[in-house]
Amino acid sequence: MKTHDAKAGWHRRTLIRLAGTLGLAALVAPGVAAAQNAVVVAHAAGINGQAVEAILKDYTAETGVKATGITMSDTDYGAKMQLAARTGNVDFDVALGVGSDVFALTKGDGIYAGIDTSGWKKETLAGMQEAKLIGDDYAVSQDTAALMVYGKALADNPPKTWGDFFDTKKYPGNRGMASGGLGVPIDIEYALIASGKDPAKLYPLDYDAAFAVLDKVAKDIVLWDNAPKGIQDLVNGDTVMTWSYAPAALSAIAAGQDIKLAAPPGTAVTRQLGVVMAKGPNGEDAGQAFFAWWFRPENQKKYTELTNYGIVVPSQEVLKQFSPEQSAYMPFSGAHPENYRTLGYDYYSAEGDLGQSNLALTLDRWNQFRAR
The missing domain is CATH 3.40.190.10 (Periplasmic binding protein-like II)
Incomplete structure (x- = not known):
């Protein structure tokens, strides 16, 4: 050889507790965005991390909330989440790209906030539910x-x-x-x-x-x-x-x-999760507001484009924005969606x-x- x-x-064990994506929530609730002035977003490295950093600028421009990214490796996520579980302290408000194994090991410790869907766009929420991507306290952040x-x-x-x-x-x-x-x-x-x-x-x-x-x-x-x-x-x-x-x-x-x-x-198809931290440095509302904004279809479209159509949450609200040629190799879409299967976490x-x-x-x- x-x-x-x-x-x-190897970095991690994983499980396939399928999760979901969201539309818009706290941002449309009166006063929520205005009450926050910063949010810290942890994300993976590489192409998808670069895409997140680019889109954080859009969030700041649209809301006036300063959005800061932190690049995390798989092992960083494990160490950080387990530290948060032990101490209750964490230095970011939202994490995108968390390994399912890390989530499974730490979810019972109260470090993840339940996701507030009360203000989301109905069509977006329905699309996420149809794709079976919604959990109480996590959401699929990428399919690859x-x-x-x-x-x-x-x-x-x-x-x-x-x-x-x-x-x-x-x-x-x-x-x-x-x-x-x-x-x-x-x-x-x-x-x-x-x-x-x-x-x-x-x-x-x-x-x-x-x-x-x-x-x-x-x-x-x-x-x-x-x-x-x-x-x-x-x-x-x-x-x-x-x-x-x-x-x-x-x-x-x-x-x-x-x-x-x-x-x-x-x-x-490999799958990672996004979470809102219950005790992030800027408070749960800051994380909820960003999380809701991040999973708007137009932002997921840009994320997909910046990652060269390699990563997309497979909601029809997102997929319908692309041509068949563009979506050809997106998981669970394109000409032969039946050819894909999620890894057996x-x-x-x-x-x-x-x-x-x-x-x-x-x-x-x-x-x-x-x-x-």
Whole structure:
């Protein structure tokens, strides 16, 4: 197996308590926005973090409330939320991009505010409910598809399935795959689909079937520790095919790279949550007001555009603003929404053998495979 990076440790267990997005709430309630003069918003790094920072300027311009962003890694979120659970103190009012595992571990400690939907636009709220994205104290803040990406050499005979991805006789050349983190379950699930498993019936994972597929291509695997690196490997000719998170792939296309995309049946979608902190530095009302504004369809549209259509909350209130071409690789939309499925967070967060989570067991098996 080829690798361009050190082994990446896993960041998190996750669960699939699906959550929701919102429309407008506290901002339309008389006096709420006027009572606040600042809000602090934690967000992830990378393309989506840059998009958040850009949109924070719109919030300040529209409301007069100073909006400040804090960039957080996955491990930062875990440490910060657990500290908040222990001490009751937190230095931000809203968090976008919280891992579901972190939320699950800390939600019973009273650090997350219930979401006030009383002032939301009815159509927006109905759209969020229809998409099954609303929880009492959290909301899905992003959906990201793990797409198949291939080079122009395969354009005349493009791969169409995850079986094709692992078929090095039909498509000779190296394959790009994630080295660690939440990408590992995706590596294994795609191998399992290639073995013939129904994408709707992957859990519990059949490790023997998955690693039988991976063993056959082990010498052809080139690992990446971040999605843009995987795309660059493809462009450089180090691989002929990779899977990649949609923002990185679509950003590469926007930058003029000659690569092609596919979302075969069983394409995985990763999901993160947004929360309002009950005891943020500027008070709960500041967080509620921002949260409501953030999930307005027009702001979600801009967020989607800034992330090159790679991340979008799949509400019809948002999706209807885009053409079919624009929404082609948005999760659960485009020409074949049935090809997408949300990663099995419930399964990975559950306890498996030896008192470990199923994610820990999955990563152990992956590390054994890498060490061969």
